[in-house]
Amino acid sequence: MEVHARARPRPGAKPQLNPVLGSILCLAHPAVSLSYFAGFFLLFFLFPHPAFLLTLWGGAFAYTRYTGGRGSARAALRLGLLLAVVLALFNTVFNHRGVHVIALIAGRRYTWEALTYGLSLAGLLSGMLLLCTILNRVPGPGQLLSLTSRALPQTAFILNMTLRYAGYVQKSADTYFSAQSIRATAAGEGGNRLRRYAILLNGFIAWMLEDGMQAVETLRAKEYGQRRRTVYAAYAFGRRDAFFLTAILALLLALLLLRAGGAGTYDYFRAWAAIALSAPSSAAFALLALYVLFPFGWDALRR
Numbered sequence: 196m197e198v199h200a201r202a203r204p205r206p207g208a209k210p211q212l213n214p215v216l217g218s219i220l221c222l223a224h225p226a227v228s229l230s231y232f233a234g235f236f237l238l239f240f241l242f243p244h245p246a247f248l249l250t251l252w253g254g255a256f257a258y259t260r261y262t263g264g265r266g267s268a269r270a271a272l273r274l275g276l277l278l279a280v281v282l283a284l285f286n287t288v289f290n291h292r293g294v295h296v297i298a299l300i301a302g303r304r305y306t307w308e309a310l311t312y313g314l315s316l317a318g319l320l321s322g323m324l325l326l327c328t329i330l331n332r333v334p335g336p337g338q339l340l341s342l343t344s345r346a347l348p349q350t351a352f353i354l355n356m357t358l359r360y361a362g363y364v365q366k367s368a369d370t371y372f373s374a375q376s377i378r379a380t381a382a383g384e385g386g387n388r389l390r391r392y393a394i395l396l397n398g399f400i401a402w403m404l405e406d407g408m409q410a411v412e413t414l415r416a417k418e419y420g421q422r423r424r425t426v427y428a429a430y431a432f433g434r435r436d437a438f439f440l441t442a443i444l445a446l447l448l449a450l451l452l453l454r455a456g457g458a459g460t461y462d463y464f465r466a467w468a469a470i471a472l473s474a475p476s477s478a479a480f481a482l483l484a485l486y487v488l489f490p491f492g493w494d495a496l497r498r
Contacts, residue, residue: 218261218333219493224436225338227443231490232330234447238483239322241450242459245311246472247483248318254487255325261491262332271325278317286313292464312463341430364403371399439493446486453479 220228239251252275260268286309287297293308375395453459458475472480 218490219435219439219497220333220490223439224430224432225334225342226432227436227440228334228338229342230440231443232326234443234486235326236323237447238450238486239319239326241454242479242483243315243463244459244461244472244476245315245470246480247459248315248322250480250484250487252318252322252325255322255329257491258329259325262329267328271321271328274324275317275321278321279314282317282320283310283313286310286316308464315463338430367403367406368399371402443486443489446482446489450479450482450486453482459483 220231235251235255239248242248242251256268256271256275259271287305290309290312291304291306293304293306295307297305297307297310299305372395375398453475456475458473458479460476461470
């Protein structure tokens with residue numbers, strides 16, 4: 196009763212719900228979420244124009260803030276700034292193409308074109324890393340494994356066991372080395388430290404191999420891999436999923452057609468000054484912004 200009493204909210208206080216749990220990309224079928232983020236990845240590579248890259252990076256950053264909170268947003272900003280500085284300097288030093296010269300040192304030109312191209316590479320790389328962190332939360336490893344379990348059951352089983360065993364190994368390593376450090380402190384540190392570390396590693400590997408053999412024997416006793424096992428669908432594909440998937444695929448198809456027509460292209464070394472969007476590029480930019488904002492708009496309308 197004491198636990199339940201502590202769990203009750205204070206009078207007049209509203210419960211704080213995690214917005215991610217109510218997001219369409221969290222509630223939808225894993226195939227829908229995976230298709231959306233796969234399209235997001237594709238758009239990063241298809242449209243090198245600065246306006247498109249900034250929009251895509253802003254969408255990835257906004258969803259990082261939406262799913263991970265302020266801490267993830269600050270980490271994303273630090274990552275983006277670090278990559279921007281490193282790649283901009285690296286590309287400026289080693290790439291001497293361009294006509295707008297920043298400085299001329301020892302007969303080598305350091306150009307604004309090389310600097311802006313390095314910034315675009317930083318935006319591309321940091322945006323891809325942000326999307327990878329988002330995929331770890333939405334849809335998440337469990338939902339991704341549920342997709343592969345239908346098409347590739349043996350591969351999904353190996354991945355599932357690997358993920359579970361990795362956590363078990365980490366926990367066992369903490370326990371093992373903590374116990375060994377206590378023993379070393381009680382017995383004194385003397386002797387060859389390198390030899391002692393080798394003995395510790397050898398003992399830990401032997402322990403893990405023994406536990407692995409026990410797990411294999413347990414799975415063999417349950418007849419894993421010896422006959423076809425029954426499966427069930429953990430996630431149902433409904434009308435909402437069909438509508439959302441159709442909408443994002445239609446947007447992607449339209450963007451691919453516009454890209455094939457030359458929309459969204461940009462040459463940082465030839466067209467550095469011509470940054471204005473043409474009519475096809477403006478249409479592609481509007482569709483791309485709609486694609487990025489589509490989940491946020493859906494969640495806003497549902498509330």
